[in-house]
Amino acid sequence: MSTIVIGLSLGMLLFLLAAGLTLIFGMLGVINFAHGAIYMLGAYVSFEVGKQTGSFLMGVIAAITITGVLGAAVEKLSLRPLYERPHFYQLILTFGLILVLSDVVRYIWGSGYQEVSIPPLWNGTVDMLGSTIPVYRLFVIGLGVVVSTLLYLFLEKSTFGMLVRAASSDAEMVRILGLPVGTIRMAVFSIGCALSGLAGAIAAPLFPVELGMATNTIIDCFIVVILGGLGNIRGAIAASLMVGMVRALGYVYMPSWVDILTFSLLILTLLTRPQGLFFRAARSA
Amino acid sequence: MKLSKFDILFGLCLAFIGLLLPFSNPRETLIQLITLAAIWSIFAIGFDFVFGSLGMISFGHATFLGVGGYALSLATQKYGLPFMAGVGLAIFLGAVFALLFSFFALRVSGIFFALVTLALSQLVFILADSKLRSFTGGSDGILGVERPSLLGIDFFDPINFYWFVLAIYTLVMLAVISLRSSPFGRVIAAIRNNEIRADQLGFNVNRYKQITFVISGALSGLAGALLASLLMYMNPQMLHWTTSGDVIIMTLLGGSGTLWGATVGVIAFEFLKEWLSSWTEYWYGVLGMIFILVTIFVPRGIVGELERMYSTRQKRLDLRQRRAK
Numbered sequence: 001m002s003t004i005v006i007g008l009s010l011g012m013l014l015f016l017l018a019a020g021l022t023l024i025f026g027m028l029g030v031i032n033f034a035h036g037a038i039y040m041l042g043a044y045v046s047f048e049v050g051k052q053t054g055s056f057l058m059g060v061i062a063a064i065t066i067t068g069v070l071g072a073a074v075e076k077l078s079l080r081p082l083y084e085r086p087h088f089y090q091l092i093l094t095f096g097l098i099l100v101l102s103d104v105v106r107y108i109w110g111s112g113y114q115e116v117s118i119p120p121l122w123n124g125t126v127d128m129l130g131s132t133i134p135v136y137r138l139f140v141i142g143l144g145v146v147v148s149t150l151l152y153l154f155l156e157k158s159t160f161g162m163l164v165r166a167a168s169s170d171a172e173m174v175r176i177l178g179l180p181v182g183t184i185r186m187a188v189f190s191i192g193c194a195l196s197g198l199a200g201a202i203a204a205p206l207f208p209v210e211l212g213m214a215t216n217t218i219i220d221c222f223i224v225v226i227l228g229g230l231g232n233i234r235g236a237i238a239a240s241l242m243v244g245m246v247r248a249l250g251y252v253y254m255p256s257w258v259d260i261l262t263f264s265l266l267i268l269t270l271l272t273r274p275q276g277l278f279f280r281a282a283r284s285a
Numbered sequence: 286m287k288l289s290k291f292d293i294l295f296g297l298c299l300a301f302i303g304l305l306l307p308f309s310n311p312r313e314t315l316i317q318l319i320t321l322a323a324i325w326s327i328f329a330i331g332f333d334f335v336f337g338s339l340g341m342i343s344f345g346h347a348t349f350l351g352v353g354g355y356a357l358s359l360a361t362q363k364y365g366l367p368f369m370a371g372v373g374l375a376i377f378l379g380a381v382f383a384l385l386f387s388f389f390a391l392r393v394s395g396i397f398f399a400l401v402t403l404a405l406s407q408l409v410f411i412l413a414d415s416k417l418r419s420f421t422g423g424s425d426g427i428l429g430v431e432r433p434s435l436l437g438i439d440f441f442d443p444i445n446f447y448w449f450v451l452a453i454y455t456l457v458m459l460a461v462i463s464l465r466s467s468p469f470g471r472v473i474a475a476i477r478n479n480e481i482r483a484d485q486l487g488f489n490v491n492r493y494k495q496i497t498f499v500i501s502g503a504l505s506g507l508a509g510a511l512l513a514s515l516l517m518y519m520n521p522q523m524l525h526w527t528t529s530g531d532v533i534i535m536t537l538l539g540g541s542g543t544l545w546g547a548t549v550g551v552i553a554f555e556f557l558k559e560w561l562s563s564w565t566e567y568w569y570g571v572l573g574m575i576f577i578l579v580t581i582f583v584p585r586g587i588v589g590e591l592e593r594m595y596s597t598r599q600k601r602l603d604l605r606q607r608r609a610k
Contacts, residue, residue, distance in 0.1 A: 096576040103570025
């Protein structure tokens with residue numbers, strides 16, 4: 001039971017991360033290599049603000065705000081001039097961004113580990129079906145459910161969500177209709193980054209906050225996003241839960257094979273179903 | 286592609302500097318730095334062979350470099366093979382890994398090509414770092430990698446090793462120049478211009494891409510062996526995907542798809558690194574910033590921009606001459 005909860009909470013964290021990445025790809029056609037770096041930044045910001053104010057919630061809010069604003073700035077200043085160029089320029093630009101963000105974080109917080117303690121409200125355990133479960137893990141699962149529902153409602157039901165979907169399927173037409181495609185793109189990039197920052201803030205009490213987060217997390221993100229199908233949010237939910245469970249179970253039963261198994265699964269998927277495991281025709285965003 | 290006047294002039298300048306350098310009584314660190322740049326140049330040239338001439342961006346080249354490094358280190362240390370045999374093995378294994386990768390990666394295109402090569406190369410990294418620890422030494426790495434022993438010359442002397450690397454670099458450059466102007470090179474250029482047309486003309490596009498990728502892997506393997514020999518140390522970090530990122534930065538900095546771009550990019554990268562790290566320990570971040578600006582404002586890279594300036598100047602001179610007549 002506790003393995004299942006760990007798997008689910010890991011999966012939900014991965015979803016928060018992957019949702020941003022896949023949203024950005026679906027809308028902008030950009031693979032954001034710096035997504036992991038933004039996740040790391042979110043974790044550091046929540047650590048710092050949490051330490052200064054003594055409130056975990058304030059840390060989370062600060063992390064979302066700062067990564068969201070940063071995302072908007074990055075889109076406007078650096079990605080916007082590149083949309084007309086071949087895809088790889090954007091890919092490479094976001095790689096440069098990793099280097100910058102990593103060193104900014106190292107400059108401010110140094111290269112050691114930082115620890116964030118679980119907020120007192122969620123610090124404890126409950127007994128479920130005969131095993132002890134940390135409350136914080138349940139909180140992460142709950143938050144994942146809430147965020148994914150909100151994201152779904154936002155994209156499918158709200159007017160802005162409609163615009164996002166319209167602009168992702170035919171940006172030129174939306175522009176001709178007189179709608180600000182540039183602003184929509186900026187908002188999407190910003191939301192994607194804010195989701196990543198949120199994931200970082202939520203993950204901070206579970207894992208040590210460190211610089212390696214930037215380059216390691218992005219690989220996990222890619223795995224989920226590719227398994228779920230690039231640009232496919234529903235696929236991302238299924239894939240992140242699947243990878244979360246595989247990780248949790250794998251660490252219990254065959255720890256040294258987990259990574260190799262996930263990568264093999266990933267390569268197999270890319271070869272046989274490059275559109276993702278959960279692809280349904282004529283559906284994007 | 287024929288060599289342009291610009292390529293020849295640029296090459297002569299580089300050759301002049303490269304040949305005179307050891308006689309200018311340089312500091313040992315400078316010689317080391319230039320040797321390092323020459324080796325990375327071989328890697329970047331190998332990388333750009335796929336990226337610049339076919340427009341396919343590989344995030345897996347760290348693997349070919351690392352495999353080359355391990356091939357030399359293990360062949361000479363564990364199996365007592367002579368140095369040159371180790372280098373040969375490195376080239377061979379670089380090519381074999383590239384061939385293996387190409388079976389998977391060439392089935393997809395565009396951004397998926399980048400992602401498949403990235404996934405494959407991370408798989409190799411994890412294997413070398415943890416699973417094959419007893420063989421590769423894991424994250425401790427391998428100490429005391431060999432230097433060559435030929436004709437009784439002492440290659441632990443930095444200047445002698447520099448000559449050795451420079452000779453290999455020249456051979457690689459000559460090979461690349463002749464490949465570019467060979468019928469094979471023309472087909473590659475045709476594929477880059479219009480893949481469907483090349484296919485319709487009856488060229489086996491996938492086979493050509495595969496051969497390009499394998500040559501690229503072989504060059505990277507060679508560079509890996511030389512790098513391990515220069516540093517006299519080998520560790521899995523060479524296989525990490527960020528190494529692939531570094532070579533992409535270098536290539537774009539210098540100008541992808543141009544003859545000398547890879548070399549100039551590497552030299553610019555290494556000197557920027559030396560210079561920046563002398564006044565800040567956050568040189569990598571500053572370099573990242575410079576790189577972002579280059580991507581936005583100078584997408585042709587240093588050599589690409591020089592080439593453009595040269596050709597507009599040439600055109601203006603032509604025009605003036607014609608007017609004078």
